Amino acid sequence: MAQPLLGHPGGLSILAGAESGVSEEDARILRGLRAGIEDAYEELIERYEQQIYSLVYRLTGNQTDACDVVQDVFLKVFRGVHSFRAQSSLRTWIYRIAVNEAHNRRRWFVRHCRREISMENERSEQGNSLESAPDLGRSPFDQVLDNENRKRIESALTRINPIFRAAVVLRDIQNFSYEEIGEILQVSLGTVKSRILRGREALRRELTQKPDQNLAEVMAYE
């Protein structure tokens, strides 16, 4: 039976002790995971589930794949936590696993399922989850326009090179610093800059190449 130490005053503090490279908070979660404490698992999922899902969805472009990849990511985190050497932050480590898993899944998809047509895909595209995040402070008309623009950007994002896409998503959506992106993608700072620049330029081309889609219009509501 697990001891829910995190919820108790001084719970995981008995296990506390910062590891090199990780914050006190991360170290606390890591020790909890290693000790098999239920609350540590819950806290990790609560903290990263949403972010990792958003990232992986945007990298794979498919809801079903994203769910599978997120499960794989967390499984690797749970099992790999014992061998995590804490040379980078917990967040960076988890994101690195997520990016690698998403790339692996995409490569696997390209090799095996390219010619298959997924009904799930169509459904998820039709019922885009962006629509489920309404901004109550804006008029319905503005919300529709917002949703349209977001859909265009999301759609353009799926069409750019996955290598550049990962860098752009990490920088502009997940707000990682260049150094953190370098750690996640395991590339140099120069490569990070280059990928971000090329990703943004590719995205701009995608958004401006259709005559009925003026970038200024698209961006006017942001």
Add this chain to the structure above:
Amino acid sequence: MSNCEEITRPMTCWGAKRRKTDYIDGRLRQGERARVAAHLKKCEPCSFDVEQMGSVRSGLGGLPELPAPTSLKTGLRVMASVEQKAVIETHGSRFERIWRRWKLRLDEIMRPLTIPATGGLLSSVILFGVLAFTIGTTTRGVTYEVPVLYTDHINPNLVPVELRSAVVLTLSLDGSGRITDYAVRDGSDSFVGSTTRLQYNNISLPEFPSVLAMAQPISRDIRISFTPIVFRP
């Protein structure tokens, strides 16, 4: 080069392009940022380029987080529960966890094979047990009603057999089913002779194909019992 010179020196379009990512992301030092800004004021194409890139960035920044499906949330919690249990059971021992994982995989691989393998083995044993009784090199003798003509003692070449009692004729066969020798026995006397004499005595059974058809022909003796039939004129 001093800081003042850096600020006053005009920037080229190439320089501005090289720095535009850092400029948009606010990663340039103040002096360099001012130089890029000064260039953008003067150069319309560069200004338009940076403005568009900035719009792309802000557009991406405005994208909301995508809500994870409920099934994923549930799945993750179930998985976490399983992993947590495994950690507790193995007392954090990495070796034991790896061993358990491989054991489970082996079990998963072997389980589908176990039922067919056991079923196949069992059915082959039963089948062998049933058919074992039919496998053999010996063939049971078949009772034939062989017509034998009774003769009197007119012809001296004939076998002097009086079929007043049961007579047992023992025939020796070769591998092809041909008679090679014979012996006749009744209650009082017995004869051993050649096949020619047997044929003279109208006991003409040169081959036994019907018997031999059931098994591999072998050289054996066949015993045939005769029951006497008396014809009354």
